Amino acid sequence: xxxxxxxxxxxVALVLVTPALVVVAVLALGPLVxxxxxxxxxxxxDGEFDAAVWHTFPWQVWLRAAGLQLGxxxxxxxxxxxxxxxxxxxxxxxxxxxxxxxxxxLLPIAAxxxxxxxxxxxxxxxxxQALAVTPRFEAWLEFLGYVLTDTWRYVPLVALIAxxxxxxxxxxxxxxxxxxLGPLARLRHVHAPRLRRVLFxxxxxxxxxxxxxxxxxxxxxxxxxxxxxxxPHAALASLLTLALLxxxxxxxxxxxxxxxxx
Amino acid sequence: xxxxxxxxxxxxxxxxxxxxxWRALPVGRDxxxxxxxxxxxxxxxxxxxGAAALAVVLAWPAAVxxxxxxFSGRRLAxxxxxxxxxxxxxxxxxxxxxxxxxxxxxxxxxxxxxxHLVFGVPVAIWLIARALARTPQGxxxxxxxxxxxxxxQLRYVLWPRLWPALVLAWSVxxxxxxxxxxLACATGADLPGAILGVPAGAGLPRRAAAAVLALAPALPCGxxxxxxxxxxx
Numbered sequence: 217x218x219x220x221x222x223x224x225x226x227x228v229a230l231v232l233v234t235p236a237l238v239v240v241a242v243l244a245l246g247p248l249v250x251x252x253x254x255x256x257x258x259x260x261x262d263g264e265f266d267a268a269v270w271h272t273f274p275w276q277v278w279l280r281a282a283g284l285q286l287g288x289x290x291x292x293x294x295x296x297x298x299x300x301x302x303x304x305x306x307x308x309x310x311x312x313x314x315x316x317x318x319x320x321x322l323l324p325i326a327a328x329x330x331x332x333x334x335x336x337x338x339x340x341x342x343x344x345q346a347l348a349v350t351p352r353f354e355a356w357l358e359f360l361g362y363v364l365t366d367t368w369r370y371v372p373l374v375a376l377i378a379x380x381x382x383x384x385x386x387x388x389x390x391x392x393x394x395x396x397l398g399p400l401a402r403l404r405h406v407h408a409p410r411l412r413r414v415l416f417x418x419x420x421x422x423x424x425x426x427x428x429x430x431x432x433x434x435x436x437x438x439x440x441x442x443x444x445x446x447x448p449h450a451a452l453a454s455l456l457t458l459a460l461l462x463x464x465x466x467x468x469x470x471x472x473x474x475x476x477x478x
Numbered sequence: 479x480x481x482x483x484x485x486x487x488x489x490x491x492x493x494x495x496x497x498x499x500w501r502a503l504p505v506g507r508d509x510x511x512x513x514x515x516x517x518x519x520x521x522x523x524x525x526x527x528g529a530a531a532l533a534v535v536l537a538w539p540a541a542v543x544x545x546x547x548x549f550s551g552r553r554l555a556x557x558x559x560x561x562x563x564x565x566x567x568x569x570x571x572x573x574x575x576x577x578x579x580x581x582x583x584x585x586x587x588x589x590x591x592x593x594h595l596v597f598g599v600p601v602a603i604w605l606i607a608r609a610l611a612r613t614p615q616g617x618x619x620x621x622x623x624x625x626x627x628x629x630x631q632l633r634y635v636l637w638p639r640l641w642p643a644l645v646l647a648w649s650v651x652x653x654x655x656x657x658x659x660x661l662a663c664a665t666g667a668d669l670p671g672a673i674l675g676v677p678a679g680a681g682l683p684r685r686a687a688a689a690v691l692a693l694a695p696a697l698p699c700g701x702x703x704x705x706x707x708x709x710x711x
Contacts, residue, residue, distance in 0.1 A: 229547035233555050236540035236599050243596045244562035306483035317484075318707070319700025324491055326657050326696035327689060331494045334501070334689065338682050368490060380707070399479065462561075 248458075251451045258448035269448050278453050281441035282460055288363060288433065289426045289464070295367040296422065300374025301411060305403070307379050309386075321372030332365050332432065355439045362433040366426070374418055381414040382407070420465055427461045495693070502687035509687045522656075523695060530651035533598030534606075534644055540599075541606035542636075559600040594655045601654075602647035609643030610636065642709035649703040656695055 258269050308314045324331075340361070344354050392406050430437075438444040445453050509515055543549070544556060613636060621635045 226547070226549040229543040229549040230551070232539040232543035232547075233552075236536040236603065237555050237558060239536055239595055240562045240599050241558055243593060244558075302483055303487055306480040306487075308484075314708075315701065315704050318704035319697045320488070320491060322653055322696040322700040322703070323495055323693055325653060327495055327498065327693050331498055331689070334498065334682060334686055335494070338501075368494070371487070372491065376703075376707075 248455075251454050254451040255448050255455065258451075269452065273449050273452055274443075274445065277442045277445070278456060281437050281453075282457070284359070284437045284440055285427065285430075285457075285460075286464065288359070288437070289423055291363045292366050292370075292426055293419065293422060295363065296371055296374050297415065297418070299367065299371045300418070301378055301407075301415075303371060303375035304378035304382065304411075305407065307375060318376070321376055324369045325373060332362075335361075335365075352440075355436055358436045359433070359440065362429075362436065366429065370422065370425070374422070377418050377421075378411055378414055381410050423465055424461065427457070430457075498686050499690055501683055502690045503683075505681075505683045506687045506690065509684065509691065515688070519691065526652055526655035526695075529592070529594045529655045530598060530648045533595050533602045533651045534648045536595070537599050537602030537647060538606050538640070538644060541603045541610060544603060545607040545610035559603060562596050562600055594651075594658065597654060598651035602651055605647045605650065606640065606643045609639055609646075613639050642706045645702055646706035649699050649706065653696060653699055653703075656692070656699075 255269065259266055308317065340358070344357075349357065389402060389406050392402050397405065435444070540555075540559075544552065618631060618635055621631050626634065
């Protein structure tokens with residue numbers, strides 16, 4: 217009887233989860249398979265493996281671009297996490313201001329790419345001309361601009377997610393304040409433990425999104441790294457980048473999973 | 479201290495948008511009476527809203543399974559969904575949309591919204607499952623003990639907790655989808671089912687005006703989000 221009930225429950229669960237899983241798997245794995253097929257078909261000639269694609273792959277360019285990408289992720293996170301936590305702690309808990317601020321927080325997310333591109337097209341060329349900077353220095357300034365604009369865009373999102381870990385009626389914080397703890401001590405002993413798990417989730421989401429922002433900052437990083445790649449090298453670079461992303465996320469994912477089990 | 483942090487953030491947040499509005503002012507009125515633009519705007523709105531709704535419809539049964547059942551393959555299912563969320567759009571959207579077109583699975587205008595499901599569905603599952611996991615098992619057991627059937631449990635116990643999460647998930651998916659629309663508007667990118675339809679050659683004021691109009695749906699969505707966040711606590 218117990219086994220039948222368990223089997224029935226398992227059946228219900230599988231029926232519930234299958235549609236989402238199939239749609240996501242087909243949409244996500246399809247393109248990965250397509251990239252792999254592109255790479256493999258370029259690596260086969262007359263039915264035999266031809267290593268030319270692998271030998272001619274510009275590893276140094278890809279490694280430089282990957283290093284720059286990791287630097288971009290690290291710089292953006294170093295700005296976004298502290299500012300996001302600070303904003304989450306300052307966020308009003310109730311009242312008209314709380315109602316007003318959430319839509320305002322979404323505006324940079326919705327407007328971000330538009331503002332970015334218009335700034336890049338209108339203001340920056342004039343600025344570079346006025347400063348008479350070299351093309352390489354210009355690319356570095358543009359890199360910095362991407363880090364800053366991404367921070368501008370996503371700090372409110374980090375704050376909104378971090379805010380969900382702080383209760384509306386924060387009795388523990390109030391008690392710590394009465395006990396005479398300063399802001400830094402409260403951050404260390406009251407807020408940090410409850411924010412730890414949600415910060416791992418934020419890191420996972422942000423790292424994925426910072427890699428995903430490649431269509432924006434990719435050309436700039438490619439200029440710094442020494443050129444863009446053409447197919448089939450582009451397919452190999454895409455697959456290597458996905459592997460790098462998974463490596464970059466291995467630690468926060470494990471930590472988030474351990475937190476979930478606790 | 480709290481007021482200073484909020485004021486600095488508000489100033490930094492609003493200044494670029496104010497600049498955008500200022501650049502858009504000369505042509506804003508022309509764009510509002512441009513029938514072709516408004517038609518594309520409405521279509522884009524429908525696509526983003528539809529993609530978000532489809533993500534929520536697909537996600538909520540899966541969220542019920544992930545939050546409420548322990549079944550073999552659960553961990554694998556969660557990992558596949560997580561991996562799909564993590565894979566960069568660089569890898570997915572353009573090839574995914576091309577693949578759908580190659581296989582004749584979707585008309586051009588539907589390909590990008592469908593490709594957005596790769597990111598929308600996992601996030602929606604996470605948000606809904608999180609809300610369901612907060613429902614104390616004791617309440618469900620009590621309802622069952624009182625003789626409530628599966629449908630009545632869903633209606634009176636789970637639904638009041640579920641629907642703010644559904645609204646939250648829809649809002650998040652909509653903003654993500656709409657933000658892609660704004661990207662295409664600003665860069666004039668030739669994505670399949672082109673969003674907002676402002677060509678790359680259009681003048682900067684016209685593109686700024688289109689970008690300002692692209693902000694409009696974020697406001698009601700933000701209020702929905704604020705409401706859902708408050709109800710979900």
